[in-house]
Amino acid sequence: MSATGIGASVRRKEDHRFITGSGRYTDDINRPGQAHAYFLRSPHAHATIKKIDASKALAMPGVLAVLTGDDLAADKIGGLICGWMIHNKDGSPMRAGGHPALAQGKVRYVGDHVAVIIADTLAQARDASEAVVVDYGVLPAVVDTATAMKSKTVVHDVAPNNSVYNWHLGNKDDTEKAFKAAKHVVKMNIVNNRLAPNPMEPRAAIGLYDKAEDHYTLYTTSQNPHVARLVLSAFIGIAPENKLRVVAPDVGGGFGSKIFIYAEETVCVWASKKVGRPVKWNSDRTEAFLSDAHGRDHVTEAQMAIDENGKITGLRVHTIANLGAYLSTFSSSVPTYLYAPLLSGQYNIPAIYAEVDAVYTTTAPVDAYRGAGRPEATFVVERLVEVAARQLGIDPAKFRQMNYITKFPHQTPVIMMYDAGNYNASMKKALEAADYKGFGKRRKEAEKRGKLRGIGFSSYIEACGIAPSAAVGSLGAGVGLWESAEVRVNPIGTVEILTGSHSHGQGHETTFAQLVCERLGVPLESVSIIHGDTDKVQMGMGTYGSRSGAVGMSAISKALDKVIAKGKKVAAYVLEASEKDIDFKDGKFSVKGTDKTLDFGACALQAYIAHKFNGQDLEPGLKEGAFYDPTNFTFPAGVHIAEVEVDPDTGVTRVVNWTAVDDFGVVINPMIVEGQVHGGIAQGIGQAMLEGVVYDKEGQLVTASYMDYCMPRADDLPSFTVGMTVTACPSNPLGIKGCGEAGAIAAPPALINAITDAVGHEDVAMPATPKVVWRAAQKALKKMAAE
Amino acid sequence: MATVSMTVNGKAVTADIDSRTLLVQFIRENQLLTGTHVGCDTSQCGACVVHIDGKAVKSCTTLALQCQGANVVTIEGIAAADGTLHPMQEAFREHHGLQCGFCTPGMIMSAIDIVNRKGNDLDEHTIREELEGNICRCTGYHNIVRAVDAGAKAMAGSAKPMKHAAE
Ligand code: FES
Ligand code: FES
Numbered sequence A: 001m002s003a004t005g006i007g008a009s010v011r012r013k014e015d016h017r018f019i020t021g022s023g024r025y026t027d028d029i030n031r032p033g034q035a036h037a038y039f040l041r042s043p044h045a046h047a048t049i050k051k052i053d054a055s056k057a058l059a060m061p062g063v064l065a066v067l068t069g070d071d072l073a074a075d076k077i078g079g080l081i082c083g084w085m086i087h088n089k090d091g092s093p094m095r096a097g098g099h100p101a102l103a104q105g106k107v108r109y110v111g112d113h114v115a116v117i118i119a120d121t122l123a124q125a126r127d128a129s130e131a132v133v134v135d136y137g138v139l140p141a142v143v144d145t146a147t148a149m150k151s152k153t154v155v156h157d158v159a160p161n162n163s164v165y166n167w168h169l170g171n172k173d174d175t176e177k178a179f180k181a182a183k184h185v186v187k188m189n190i191v192n193n194r195l196a197p198n199p200m201e202p203r204a205a206i207g208l209y210d211k212a213e214d215h216y217t218l219y220t221t222s223q224n225p226h227v228a229r230l231v232l233s234a235f236i237g238i239a240p241e242n243k244l245r246v247v248a249p250d251v252g253g254g255f256g257s258k259i260f261i262y263a264e265e266t267v268c269v270w271a272s273k274k275v276g277r278p279v280k281w282n283s284d285r286t287e288a289f290l291s292d293a294h295g296r297d298h299v300t301e302a303q304m305a306i307d308e309n310g311k312i313t314g315l316r317v318h319t320i321a322n323l324g325a326y327l328s329t330f331s332s333s334v335p336t337y338l339y340a341p342l343l344s345g346q347y348n349i350p351a352i353y354a355e356v357d358a359v360y361t362t363t364a365p366v367d368a369y370r371g372a373g374r375p376e377a378t379f380v381v382e383r384l385v386e387v388a389a390r391q392l393g394i395d396p397a398k399f400r401q402m403n404y405i406t407k408f409p410h411q412t413p414v415i416m417m418y419d420a421g422n423y424n425a426s427m428k429k430a431l432e433a434a435d436y437k438g439f440g441k442r443r444k445e446a447e448k449r450g451k452l453r454g455i456g457f458s459s460y461i462e463a464c465g466i467a468p469s470a471a472v473g474s475l476g477a478g479v480g481l482w483e484s485a486e487v488r489v490n491p492i493g494t495v496e497i498l499t500g501s502h503s504h505g506q507g508h509e510t511t512f513a514q515l516v517c518e519r520l521g522v523p524l525e526s527v528s529i530i531h532g533d534t535d536k537v538q539m540g541m542g543t544y545g546s547r548s549g550a551v552g553m554s555a556i557s558k559a560l561d562k563v564i565a566k567g568k569k570v571a572a573y574v575l576e577a578s579e580k581d582i583d584f585k586d587g588k589f590s591v592k593g594t595d596k597t598l599d600f601g602a603c604a605l606q607a608y609i610a611h612k613f614n615g616q617d618l619e620p621g622l623k624e625g626a627f628y629d630p631t632n633f634t635f636p637a638g639v640h641i642a643e644v645e646v647d648p649d650t651g652v653t654r655v656v657n658w659t660a661v662d663d664f665g666v667v668i669n670p671m672i673v674e675g676q677v678h679g680g681i682a683q684g685i686g687q688a689m690l691e692g693v694v695y696d697k698e699g700q701l702v703t704a705s706y707m708d709y710c711m712p713r714a715d716d717l718p719s720f721t722v723g724m725t726v727t728a729c730p731s732n733p734l735g736i737k738g739c740g741e742a743g744a745i746a747a748p749p750a751l752i753n754a755i756t757d758a759v760g761h762e763d764v765a766m767p768a769t770p771k772v773v774w775r776a777a778q779k780a781l782k783k784m785a786a787e
Numbered sequence B: 001m002a003t004v005s006m007t008v009n010g011k012a013v014t015a016d017i018d019s020r021t022l023l024v025q026f027i028r029e030n031q032l033l034t035g036t037h038v039g040c041d042t043s044q045c046g047a048c049v050v051h052i053d054g055k056a057v058k059s060c061t062t063l064a065l066q067c068q069g070a071n072v073v074t075i076e077g078i079a080a081a082d083g084t085l086h087p088m089q090e091a092f093r094e095h096h097g098l099q100c101g102f103c104t105p106g107m108i109m110s111a112i113d114i115v116n117r118k119g120n121d122l123d124e125h126t127i128r129e130e131l132e133g134n135i136c137r138c139t140g141y142h143n144i145v146r147a148v149d150a151g152a153k154a155m156a157g158s159a160k161p162m163k164h165a166a167e
Helices: A015-019 A070-076 A122-129 A171-181 A223-236 A263-275 A285-291 A374-392 A394-405 A423-433 A436-448 A469-474 A509-521 A550-574 A600-610 A670-690 A743-757 A770-786 B021-031 B085-093 B104-118 B123-131 B142-156
Strands: A035-042 A047-053 A062-070 A113-119 A133-138 A163-170 A184-195 A206-209 A217-222 A242-249 A278-283 A293-308 A314-320 A351-359 A450-461 A482-488 A497-498 A527-530 A582-585 A589-593 A597-599 A621-630 A637-646 A653-663 A721-725 B004-008 B011-017 B050-053 B055-058 B071-073
Touching: A015 B085, A015 B104, A035 A263, A035 A285, A047 A113, A062 A122, A113 A122, A113 A263, A113 B021, A133 A637, A171 A314, A171 A351, A184 A374, A184 A670, A206 A263, A217 A223, A217 A263, A223 A242, A263 A278, A278 A374, A285 A436, A293 A374, A314 A374, A351 A589, A351 A600, A374 A450, A374 A743, A394 A423, A394 A450, A394 A497, A423 A436, A423 A450, A423 A637, A423 A653, A423 A721, A436 A450, A436 A597, A436 A637, A436 A721, A450 A743, A482 A550, A482 A770, A482 B021, A497 A509, A497 A550, A509 A527, A550 A589, A550 A600, A550 A621, A550 B011, A597 A600, A637 A743, A653 A670, A653 A743, A670 A721, A670 A743, A670 B142, A743 A770, B011 B021, B021 B050, B050 B104, B055 B104, B085 B142, B104 B123, B104 B142, B123 B142
Parallel strands: A035 A278, A217 A242, A314 A351, A497 A527, A653 A721, B004 B071
Antiparallel strands: A035 A113, A047 A133, A062 A113, A163 A351, A184 A293, A206 A217, A206 A278, A293 A314, A450 A637, A482 A497, A482 A621, A582 A589, A589 A597, A637 A653, B004 B011, B050 B055, B050 B071
């Protein structure tokens, strides 16, 4: 392994600009003459808009325009779209209500976009918003996930009973049979709490229209600028793609919430032509809570069937998923194809049946958030498995091992074909790292201090590297999920990689360059990674679902293969040898059996000056592109073990140990991968103990600031012990599985399993706040006293 | 409108501003120093931390006019004139204490302040408690804690490893 190649913990190339304050995020960009947009948002969860009177606001200083849904309609600007078609059980399509960027006649959640005020300064726009008079006809709210289908109030007329779809997957008959024959059945009602993704950089956008070129530019906080351009062009109708450039510069975290095409960026780019000036918008945190797509929000009934030998024989799940007031860009896929296909977990379960009801409510749209569907599936499976082990009196680690899939490839009853893994290896390593054997002693010692100590497991699996285009197409996706890359070798041998992946914290500028170093033998400083600009990079699909390593880097690898093949042709001319006798290794072309060599840089120069070959026989230049379409999903998996101490008098839980052993396949940069695991665990612990979006009965968002929504802080968390096992992924050329979401998927069940173990009661809902934990501990004490 | 004068990163500046201008707006929009960030509207996240007269302050909750005559230092002002990084900056890079980088300027400014107040020999518990006012969504704080410890030691020129909370 070289010091900068695959497997080296290279320090990040991008860090210098961030630690010196020179990063360039969207809000750091200012354009001459820019005006500022402020969105007037609905104060009601559900209301008709009878009238909007902006005359007073328009007369205020600095105000350029007040635009509403009527103006959008007059300009024939289309609504926001949902890009994944889900079909009901009966084969009919899902019921998608209209989603205008500015409300047309009705608002459907607190924070919904009523109008935009554009003024010289933000302060003027905000002041003027208070002078816009809106006459609302207030309607009842629909807030509760579990009962939304029974509500008399309908959010969209096209969706009676607020049902977006009723979908299913798996084999119902086999599953019924498994339950009839079962020796033991575990039943649970599980709520997966609603979360706000909260990247630290709030969303922002600047739209600008160039009259001379009749061309738009949009700077935006996006994880996938090309998809944003596609949607803004083809569906919303801002401008054709060749007349619209989308740039996503440095982006301060995404976690899924910056995948989607939102109202604000649409309005900024459209309005820039209307007011004839660049239009800038920057979300404040309260707006982010109100209008960034939320995550999770499932209510589930689940049962697991187990035979007399302790083998799991069946799983039955019914989930109600809250999709909020409108279908966000990929929302429909999250509780369906990103959820139910993961219900087999790491286990050999012969029969699975899942039914999902997706519902509209008068709350913010819900879409993918770190893990997207997979944390929800893992939580169901890992809570059931843990409770099953407890009820059967089998050690939870052993019960898992008894049921692990051990032969690969493995076809589950829910679509997925697991290609490779070694679940026992991760479990063994985790048990050792966590000193599972010593837990009994630690528990006794804690008891002496009056503390309840518990331990909890999570054997998670996820499907990453999304995804084979034809496969997702057959499941309803509106796009292909390949990735593109271009390798430009310059005449002096420096290299530019143009990638459709987008880095917003993942460190692509470093890891992608490491791959190039490894393959071309050029120094790290000679490699630049270019991304996030539709004018520079050809069509790409962006970064989400832990796909940039497995899919994005595979595309780069494929293009590098082509560069090397072309280089060999050039070298053959220069070294006066036959092409098949040319080898390429450690940055040098050489002729087999001779000492004749040509450096990669010298070869690049020869390719461009084209003196040694006939330009008709071989094209000059050294630049290649590739599109890589995955052959399968990838299946990262691992074991997390949480250890907690609960104070039974206060319900306060302290996470004292955390052990993670993950199998991500081949790892390019262990330092960066471990960092991804740390961040994921923190978000998972956040979900399990601290975070939760709360709407009151009227649909008012109660948790709209960091005073009310509890973000994990440094003193809420322990240090983490992170280890790895490696089974290379056979489905892509680099053997990579992906690591971005693992922590967020694995952590919540591990932590809840640990807390329930500590208090001796299963009734601990997320977030397990001191109140929740204290109540469970008291119930357990009462039960013990009664027995 | 009102006139305000202060020193920003060693440079004397004077400007006519709307009196409701926050220090963070003054720094970002008037001085065009965009390394100081805004991550919230309730003084919770610490993305906006700068030093005023040597103390860490949340610039989103400070009026520019309050800083009349003050010495303000931002993330852009802590490296040496020749570009040599401050030891705390170097520690964040060496220990992978950042991912998206958005919280990082505030983290580094707070970290330097922690060392100024608590000394160079910090334990994990102290670092975690003192970082309470800075939110990071990316790193899970694990590597930030290590970076602050290493930066603290480097600021003193010593290199003893930190005591873990568990110890
Ligand atoms: S922006 Fe100052 S504390 Fe959040
Ligand atoms: S590095 Fe992204 S918020 Fe801290």
